Amino acid sequence: MDISKQVFRRSARMGLSYVVLSLLMGVFLTTSLNIAATIGNVSSADNGNSVPLGPMLGLLVVPMGALVGLVITTPVYLLFVNDKNAGVLEYLLAVGMDQRDVFLGYLKAGVMLSLVAMVPVVLINTAFMSGGLGPALLGGALVLGTGVSDVALVTIMMTAFSSMQRRPTGMNSPLGITIGVLFLIPELLLLSVLGTQVVWVEGGMAVALLIAAVFFLLSLGKLIKREKLLP
Amino acid sequence: MLTMTDVSSGYDTNEVLHSINLEVSKPAIYVVLGPNGAGKTTLFRTIAGVLKPTSGGVMLDGRDLYAANELRHEIGYLSHYPALPEEMTVAKALAFYGGIEHGDVQAAIDSIGLRELMMKKVSDLSQGQKKRASIAKLFLRERKLYLMDEPTSNLDPVVAKEVRDMLLGLSRDRFVLYSSHNLYEAQEIADYIVLIKNGTVGFFGTKDELRTGGYRIGIKASANLAALLPNGKQEKEYFVVPVSGPQEVGEVVKKIVAAGIAVHEVKEIGNPLEDLFTGSQG
Numbered sequence A: 001m002d003i004s005k006q007v008f009r010r011s012a013r014m015g016l017s018y019v020v021l022s023l024l025m026g027v028f029l030t031t032s033l034n035i036a037a038t039i040g041n042v043s044s045a046d047n048g049n050s051v052p053l054g055p056m057l058g059l060l061v062v063p064m065g066a067l068v069g070l071v072i073t074t075p076v077y078l079l080f081v082n083d084k085n086a087g088v089l090e091y092l093l094a095v096g097m098d099q100r101d102v103f104l105g106y107l108k109a110g111v112m113l114s115l116v117a118m119v120p121v122v123l124i125n126t127a128f129m130s131g132g133l134g135p136a137l138l139g140g141a142l143v144l145g146t147g148v149s150d151v152a153l154v155t156i157m158m159t160a161f162s163s164m165q166r167r168p169t170g171m172n173s174p175l176g177i178t179i180g181v182l183f184l185i186p187e188l189l190l191l192s193v194l195g196t197q198v199v200w201v202e203g204g205m206a207v208a209l210l211i212a213a214v215f216f217l218l219s220l221g222k223l224i225k226r227e228k229l230l231p
Numbered sequence B: 001m002l003t004m005t006d007v008s009s010g011y012d013t014n015e016v017l018h019s020i021n022l023e024v025s026k027p028a029i030y031v032v033l034g035p036n037g038a039g040k041t042t043l044f045r046t047i048a049g050v051l052k053p054t055s056g057g058v059m060l061d062g063r064d065l066y067a068a069n070e071l072r073h074e075i076g077y078l079s080h081y082p083a084l085p086e087e088m089t090v091a092k093a094l095a096f097y098g099g100i101e102h103g104d105v106q107a108a109i110d111s112i113g114l115r116e117l118m119m120k121k122v123s124d125l126s127q128g129q130k131k132r133a134s135i136a137k138l139f140l141r142e143r144k145l146y147l148m149d150e151p152t153s154n155l156d157p158v159v160a161k162e163v164r165d166m167l168l169g170l171s172r173d174r175f176v177l178y179s180s181h182n183l184y185e186a187q188e189i190a191d192y193i194v195l196i197k198n199g200t201v202g203f204f205g206t207k208d209e210l211r212t213g214g215y216r217i218g219i220k221a222s223a224n225l226a227a228l229l230p231n232g233k234q235e236k237e238y239f240v241v242p243v244s245g246p247q248e249v250g251e252v253v254k255k256i257v258a259a260g261i262a263v264h265e266v267k268e269i270g271n272p273l274e275d276l277f278t279g280s281q282g
Helices: A004-016 A017-040 A053-060 A061-085 A087-094 A099-128 A133-164 A173-223 B040-048 B069-074 B088-102 B104-112 B128-139 B155-172 B183-189 B246-258 B272-278
Strands: B002-011 B014-024 B028-033 B056-059 B075-078 B145-149 B176-178 B190-196 B198-208 B215-221 B233-235 B238-243 B263-270
Touching: A004 A017, A004 A061, A004 A099, A017 A053, A017 A133, A017 B088, A053 A061, A061 A087, A061 A099, A061 A133, A061 B176, A061 B215, A087 A099, A087 B075, A099 B190, A133 B246, A133 B272, A173 B155, B002 B040, B002 B272, B014 B056, B014 B198, B028 B183, B040 B075, B040 B145, B040 B176, B040 B183, B040 B215, B056 B272, B069 B075, B075 B128, B088 B104, B104 B198, B128 B155, B155 B176, B155 B183, B183 B190, B190 B263, B215 B246
Parallel strands: B028 B176, B028 B190, B075 B145, B145 B176
Antiparallel strands: B002 B014, B002 B056, B190 B198, B215 B238, B215 B263, B233 B238
16 A cells, blocks of 8 residues: 555645745755856955856755755645544554555655655756756756655654654654754765865765665664554 | 454553453444443554554454454444544545545445535534544445444434444444443443453443343432332432333333422432443443
8 A cells, every 4th residue: 555645645735835935945046056156166365266166056956955855845744743643544554554654655755745846956957057968967866866865864754753752743843854954064064175076975975864764764663663653 | 253362452561451352253233331541442443453462363254363454454443533634625535545445435425424525624524524524434345343433422413323323234244343431322232242441351241141220210309209119219318219221211200290299300320331330240
């Protein structure tokens, strides 16, 4: 049994404002960062050395793309809490799903929803990016890799956290965005230190987040007992 | 046939059911009674597969309920909660579960006359309407076993009777486990009574096997009733009369009124089902 498509549709309908907001954010951030990047290199006023500001601004698209992915998935956590309180999750267990099926359904919905916001980011970035298909593909892969991994990890953490609360109220949903942004901070800080070499950090972060998400998902059956999904 | 063998179950480290043994072999209505916190809901959740027992096993038609996932479709489970997605209309909520259970949405709608509620949002329904919509989802498929955790709570008397009649019809060839706090309702529809006490089965048998004749009513009237009701006696401020059941109360009152005596108050003094709860029987 796979409930991810229903969860995806329900989350998008319930959180339409999040969907619109994240799409606008994605388009605005990507466009403005790319316009800034096309300005090119800027000379330092101190010694006249050239700083490759353009490519660095272009790389900011990666964490920003992940951020819009996080914003758009907030309704998924809210829906999880609503469904738990209404007894929907209890009924899903009764019809034969186990707790991992339930979490996986919400996780897949979160990832699908994040793609709705991140794909336009990738397309706009690709359209702007100069230097051929290689950098464009690398940029797109980094945005999607970092974004999907971050969203997956945060979705698992937030649904698991909500299920462990005795009285889940949904008030912790913005916490998901905060946690997701925390994972992106190393990329932002290292960008100013490493310059364009930060692509290796971004790639590494994407892999690390993905491994953490898969580990949590596989552990959920043992970490979260069935009764944690009851109202 | 439903068989529970030495089933213990609960939440985290809190074991609520202790070594439950129960065999439900005949299609009928089995009313599960017990005081609050006795373990009725935990019993239903365990049979429904929502909770897995910490020990023992539950078999349906000789097959392990937790090993054979397809058996879950043979069980219809109505919990305390509506279990309906709040943002959906009733029609969409039933279609949502119909998709998951491969069920017949139209059959569910017709089962409890939901047509007028179909386009209403679940969040806009009254508690009673939510209960009706929630009951309907049990009829998305044919089931062998129906687990109804207080199905008539929040329902008006007319719909409650409709639900009871529906369950009576089902019980001709299906197993219906029905929990209730309403002792008179239990007396009215039960074929068998299962009493849960402190997480164990305190009594399991037919309604008739319960000690009967234990109903006593206390009457305050404008005159002494000793001559009119020779089987009664004065106990403090009430004249206490034993009756066979709630249905006899009206006849007693009519007899007093017919004798020209005014009835000021009628109060239930003893009820054998309540005695089961409090521990003086069973």
